Amino acid sequence: MSQSLLELRHLKTLLALAETGSVSQAAKRVFLTQSALSHQLKALEEHYGLPLFERKTQPLRFTPAGERLLALAREVTARIAAAERDMVRLREGEAGELRIAVECHTCFDWLMPAMDAFRRHWPAVELDIVSGFHADPVGLLLTRRADLAITSEAEPLDGISYQPLFAYEMVVIMANDHPLAGKPVWQAEDFAAETLIQYPVPDAMLDLLRKVLKPAGVNPARRSSELTVAIIQLVASRRGVAALPYWAVQPYLQRGYVSSARIGEAGLQSELYAALRSDDSALGYMQDFLHTVQEQSFATLPGLSVLG
Template sequence: MLERNHLAILRAVDQQGSLTAAADLLCLTQPALSHSIKKLEQRLGTPLWQKEGRQIRLTQAGLYLLRLAERILPQLELAEEVVCEIASGQRGTLRIGMECHPCYQWLLKVVSPYLVAWPDVDVDVKQRFQFGGIGALYAYEIDLLVTPDPLLRSGLSFEPVFDYEQVLVVGNEHPLAQEVAISPEQLLSETLITYPVELERLDIFSQFLHPANCSPKKHKTIETTDIMLQMVAAGRGVAALPGWLVAEYQSRMPVTSVRLGAGMQKQIFLGQRSTDPKTDYLTAFIELAKKQSESPI
């Protein structure tokens, strides 16, 4: 069977020009090196080199394997280097799953300085509205889960990184824009726009409307935050979003925020597998997320 050490011997012989020098480079004895190739030649049924005085000349079969060695060995050596860097927390791909759909803008403010601080670590973000975050963590599809609603499960841990308030966003000309805070009953005649998520996972329903046995007149779903807020600005409905996100859009859209009852306080959590060995670049992301969130978004 052709093995990596056979390719390494052929490359070393070609580079060094003699069996003795090649054996020294590979930390082998010359007899051991020659014996290894002799056994391979017997299995392959063809010689790989011929001696011409003190020189070694590769046969056609030997030259073919040398070209193979020149392609494969650098890839294997790079793979070993990368894996060692991953093991030491210096390199890898940080895979992030999103369950907090409007939090994408917040995530960008963390990812940007993170990529500068960790140039050998790539970031992959999975943002799906029917995303099974807990299952993805267990299945090793992601390394971190961004969520406002952590579920306590064995083998998982969740760390809060950012506090915010969920508010109602309305157009500046909407009658509710004059209110400081609203009650659930004031949404009975409204069109409520949300992301396409199950009702039980929408805070405006689970924490505000349903406890008061209230429902909006109409419920629409829109996937993108920009279109949602354009609809709100045009008076086509109202929406519940993080207060910091509404503040960002107020400078370029005619929308305003209104408190939901006494205030709906929320947190963004980063979930991870607690059973995993601590990885430097993953821990660094969590710390940066906390630091970033200490300053106004």
Template sequence: MESIIELRHLKTLLALEETGSVSLAAKRVFLTQSALSHQIRALEDYYETSLFERKSNPLRFTPAGERLLQLARELMPQVAAAERDMAQIIEGEAGELRLAVECHTCFDWLMPAMGEFRPLWPQVELDIVSGFQADPVGLLLTHRADLAIVSEAVPQAGIVYQPLFAYEMVGICAKDHPLAAKAVWQPEDFADETLITYPVPDDMLDLLRKVLLPNGINPQRRHSELTIAIIQLVASRRGIAALPYWTVMPYLEKDYVISRKITKHSLQSELYAAMRAEDTGKSYLDDFCQTVRERGFADLPGLSVLEM
């Protein structure tokens, strides 16, 4: 009996389970919402039954949908393992992956991704170039790093980029700060405040680069290397800050500070993996990027798919 089920169907079912939403699942598998719906409808028409309840939030699978979801959970890891084995047979298992990172908050999700990657590629030497890197792409070009996590995909000869994910930056302040009364912060709200940031150039801070400086606003600064120190300074009304939502969420839950949306469309930041063009055929680099994406979406709240 020839089956209608394809790997793309199983990937879609897993995305639906992970996101609980048709629209979010479509982004996860890089389809339009209508294309994903058509894919699911084809399965439902073939089996003459629904796979999930349309009006439930989050999405809830029917018994038939659960059975196909079980297949996806069992089969897709085996397919991934087989593809990894094929790459290791053809290309060899050994390699070197030195990471350069320009993001102070990346280590929250990077360490779990590295932990998952190591046993999959035990012969790949995985390491982090120590310290914050102001020019990680420069380290690639001088062969002092093999992959860089960067916030902009700036075209450069010899460098290619893979999108990782986008995320929301939120403004944070003390609970009794005057800005706590505003649900959305506009650029002018920062003008007379002390902005607490990491000690990095302005063009590496999305709040300044995308929101404040284009509007002619350049607030007073205070710097700290540590995220927890920034949170403590904000809670003590020494200033305000903008940080990734996933970073501040634990402190919001503990009621240390409050968060607010930055502009009505929200401030979105992006992360890309940069590598040398000559290395694009190395499967372990691609697999590491995929591991980062999967762990990020599994562990971090508020991520969205980033497309090139």
């Protein structure tokens, strides 16, 4: 048997391909150009004499050969991550405290699975969510009432560090029999005569209003609800329209409860960051939690993209 070409970087590339479903997004995940990543994959395929994935599928689909290497990648990277956590525990100890504050209503869809995975890795770290919705979660860091905040903006503040989590697309949802249900892209003016169903938060925290409607001078009627499922029910009942993350509404779209459209030709992109006190940013369990959030989210939520 010839000497193996496989290196850890190849395994990380295969994982990124599986999690993002595209070569362009995978390249961003592993900090390569698309050309460099394609060259890396081609070298692997030539070495084994087998294609690793089908190039004309969207999302990308692995061949049996690709699936075998992907299984190896998952096994090896999981064992490396476990060994690195052990190194951190030996250096820093196993205990700590991680109180999380959030400003987004849909965060719990991905936050809870990440917390469950983290607890298995760090059982001695006290993990908790600061109760209630917080319009200023970063302020809780400064007063030491929280240790990590999930926020949609990275506003520079002394003593606060930000780490990007991921970007995602917001879509408009409407009833299946809405007059514009067949329109693939909505522009700002399409919202003018609608009732916008939203979470009860300030306008500055809603990307649809901040990035699209207000710059266009559009200010639709409003109705609010605390719960995502309640918003979707109101939309399905033709009480209005809503803008929600694609990953949050995808199950309801698949079941045919509501219809969706892109907001603007390029789509409305939103971002999520983790904010933490600068003097805590190097803590091993803190960094492992952020890694777990990204790993779990990219593996389970559709339509995420890398936030640089």
